Amino acid sequence: MERRDPVGIRFEAVSKHYGTQAALDRVSLEVEPGEFLTLLGPSGSGKTTLLMVLAGFTRPTAGRVLVGGRDVTRLPPHRRDFGVVFQSYALFPHMTVAQNVAYPLRMRGRPRAEIARRVEEALALVRLEGLGQRRPDQLSGGQKQRVALARAIVFEPRVLLMDEPLSALDKKLREAMQIEIRRLHERLGITTLYVTHDQREALTLSDRVAVIEGGRIRQLDPPRTLYEQPRSRFVAEFVGEATLLPVVRHGSGLFWRGRPIRTIRPVPETDPLFLVLRPERLELLPATGAAGEAEPNRLEGTLEDLVFQGESRLAEVRLEDGTPLAVRLPASPRGESLPLARGSPVIVAFAAEDAVLVSDSP
Amino acid sequence: MSTVPPAPPVPGAAAGDETGAALARDARRERRAALALALPALLLVGLVALLPTLWLFGLSLIEGESLSLAHYRRLLTEESYRRIFWTTFEIAAVVTVLAAILGYPLAYWLSRLSEPWAGLGLVLVLVPFWTSLLVRTYAWLVLLQRRGLVNQWLLSLGLIEEPLRLVHNWTGTVIGMLHILLPFLVLPTYAGLKAIDPAYPAAAASLGASPVKAFWTVLFPLSLPGFLAGCLLVFVLALGFYVTPAILGGGRVLMVAMKVQENAGLYLDWGAASALAVVLLLATLLIFALLARLVPIERLLVGRS
Numbered sequence: 001m002e003r004r005d006p007v008g009i010r011f012e013a014v015s016k017h018y019g020t021q022a023a024l025d026r027v028s029l030e031v032e033p034g035e036f037l038t039l040l041g042p043s044g045s046g047k048t049t050l051l052m053v054l055a056g057f058t059r060p061t062a063g064r065v066l067v068g069g070r071d072v073t074r075l076p077p078h079r080r081d082f083g084v085v086f087q088s089y090a091l092f093p094h095m096t097v098a099q100n101v102a103y104p105l106r107m108r109g110r111p112r113a114e115i116a117r118r119v120e121e122a123l124a125l126v127r128l129e130g131l132g133q134r135r136p137d138q139l140s141g142g143q144k145q146r147v148a149l150a151r152a153i154v155f156e157p158r159v160l161l162m163d164e165p166l167s168a169l170d171k172k173l174r175e176a177m178q179i180e181i182r183r184l185h186e187r188l189g190i191t192t193l194y195v196t197h198d199q200r201e202a203l204t205l206s207d208r209v210a211v212i213e214g215g216r217i218r219q220l221d222p223p224r225t226l227y228e229q230p231r232s233r234f235v236a237e238f239v240g241e242a243t244l245l246p247v248v249r250h251g252s253g254l255f256w257r258g259r260p261i262r263t264i265r266p267v268p269e270t271d272p273l274f275l276v277l278r279p280e281r282l283e284l285l286p287a288t289g290a291a292g293e294a295e296p297n298r299l300e301g302t303l304e305d306l307v308f309q310g311e312s313r314l315a316e317v318r319l320e321d322g323t324p325l326a327v328r329l330p331a332s333p334r335g336e337s338l339p340l341a342r343g344s345p346v347i348v349a350f351a352a353e354d355a356v357l358v359s360d361s362p
Numbered sequence: 363m364s365t366v367p368p369a370p371p372v373p374g375a376a377a378g379d380e381t382g383a384a385l386a387r388d389a390r391r392e393r394r395a396a397l398a399l400a401l402p403a404l405l406l407v408g409l410v411a412l413l414p415t416l417w418l419f420g421l422s423l424i425e426g427e428s429l430s431l432a433h434y435r436r437l438l439t440e441e442s443y444r445r446i447f448w449t450t451f452e453i454a455a456v457v458t459v460l461a462a463i464l465g466y467p468l469a470y471w472l473s474r475l476s477e478p479w480a481g482l483g484l485v486l487v488l489v490p491f492w493t494s495l496l497v498r499t500y501a502w503l504v505l506l507q508r509r510g511l512v513n514q515w516l517l518s519l520g521l522i523e524e525p526l527r528l529v530h531n532w533t534g535t536v537i538g539m540l541h542i543l544l545p546f547l548v549l550p551t552y553a554g555l556k557a558i559d560p561a562y563p564a565a566a567a568s569l570g571a572s573p574v575k576a577f578w579t580v581l582f583p584l585s586l587p588g589f590l591a592g593c594l595l596v597f598v599l600a601l602g603f604y605v606t607p608a609i610l611g612g613g614r615v616l617m618v619a620m621k622v623q624e625n626a627g628l629y630l631d632w633g634a635a636s637a638l639a640v641v642l643l644l645a646t647l648l649i650f651a652l653l654a655r656l657v658p659i660e661r662l663l664v665g666r667s
Binding site: 055056057076077078079080081082083084086087088090092093094103104107108151152155161 | 559561562564565566567568569570571572573575576579580583584
């Protein structure tokens with residue numbers, strides 16, 4: 001399969017209204033040529049609507065969509081030349097695997113010999129050699145997923161669109177397919193727009209992630225930035241695990257229940273403010289003892305539970321005001337364990353650089 | 363009847379064998395319970411359909427007091443009988459083809475409609491079922507006769523100069539039967555189209571198929587099971603039609619069911635009537651067998667995942 005020069009995608013103030021309900025509210029977004037960009041959001045956020053607008057299945061109420069600099073807003077789907085992988089795979093049940101993969105080439109009137117060769121290539125690319133004569137109902141979920149992928153890329157589309165393609169697979173298979181999709185993207189260099197509600201999947205796959213909620217893009221950043229520097233309460237809560245504590249401003253200082261919170265992170269201008277605590281950035285200490293004195297931020301609480309989860313342990317701490325706080329600890333190597341019993345008082349400490357602050361709105 | 367495989371024998375201890383035997387007993391009891399539920403319907407079908415059919419078959423082999431193939435011989439040798447069978451199958455085929463041509467687009471259009479319009483459309487398709495077949499047939503007689511509404515309109519529009527002969531003939535019979543049988547084609551076709559995941563046509567479009575190509579390569583093949591079921595239903599029902607050809611055919615269109623009625627009701631010749639019915643039944647089954655050979659029905663029905 002050849003690499004084609006990748007194209008960029010540009011959404012210009014795209015809106016979609018259903019009656020008075022806005023599924024998309026003036027969304028503007030630029031996808032770089034060759035980029036893997038994920039639309040991440042809860043169900044009903046508008047992420048699938050945006051993908052369907054790009055694919056041409058949903059007519060926007062206002063705005064424009066440009067692909068490679070060309071306005072495609074009114075172009076019918078079959079002339080857009082995009083590969084689409086559907087959530088249900090949509091493999092044609094009355095055709096064999098090979099016929100499914102050959103379909104886009106047949107529609108383009110390619111010669112028989114070329115079709116046969118490219119179908120072989122595409123099936124090899126997704127590691128399904130020799131399964132061409134099977135029918136879709138004779139395949140496992142993961143195999144169907146690969147056929148759908150092969151069918152979507154065999155005609156070397158300009159853009160690849162994927163709508164929650166892994167949501168029907170179990171966890172292990174999903175993670176394996178994520179790696180395959182990354183590998184395929186690296187190999188083909190095709191501009192890819194991916195839709196998911198699984199934040200972990202978004203972080204794993206993407207060059208950049210657009211967090212969508214209420215028909216608007218809340219934040220658009222590379223995965224690491226998105227995780228470490230959420231710009232709103234919504235993003236902080238939706239991406240990764242986090243506990244949010246309300247903090248107030250007094251002069252130049254920040255306080256949670258009268259305790260000073262020290263940070264070297266930027267502080268948003270608007271109130272209300274929230275402190276974002278990631279479980280793996282927290283340290284758990286016995287209330288008696290001098291360890292962790294170096295950390296500038298210390299919160300008091302009670303250890304409620306300590307759960308073994310394999311690669312790590314999860315501690316549930318109840319803070320003095322009753323807020324539950326999750327702390328992730330490394331699974332004790334070589335039998336070392338925390339000298340802590342349930343119900344014992346503990347200190348939760350964290351560094352000034354891990355004190356991330358967000359406001360209610362972006 | 364579904365066949366449940368017997369419980370596999372449990373290897374090992376005697377206690378295990380006992381459990382295995384008990385499980386097999388449970389399975390048998392469940393099968394018997396299911397059969398008991400179906401029994402009333404099976405008895406009814408046996409008593410009012412199967413038994414009389416066999417009885418008829420027996421009657422068709424009796425001439426006077428003795429066993430004979432005379433009735434069948436007459437069917438083969440008499441020119442009029444051959445004409446009746448030809449007319450019957452011809453009308454059934456024509457009605458089926460016309461119903462398919464008219465019905466598929468209607469079912470397709472209904473399947474595209476969003477609620478509440480789709481529901482309303484289906485009710486309109488079903489409305490004719492609420493009036494008696496006799497009433498509808500006589501209504502067509504009124505509409506299609508020499509000075510009927512249809513001819514009056516065509517005359518006043520200047521499209522024709524002489525009234526068309528639309529009824530008391532082959533044309534009137536086909537029009538009336540088409541109207542009555544159309545819903546039997548539309549409903550299964552509609553159900554078949556509705557059952558198709560809308561992602562299929564969308565996928566076809568995304569892969570470069572124009573709407574026309576997407577229809578012929580994806581939607582139409584996937585709708586075939588429902589559509590063919592509708593066609594067969596119309597064809598079979600048309601073969602046995604009696605009232606409509608009797609009224610709208612004006613005595614010029616003789617179908618098998620009418621001849622059966624004539625033989626049994628008028629001449630009290632049950633043997634001849636039975637022979638006719640048996641031949642019609644066998645001919646229909648023969649056509650099914652041929653169709654099943656030509657159209658790979660099982661292949662169309664599998665794999666709707």
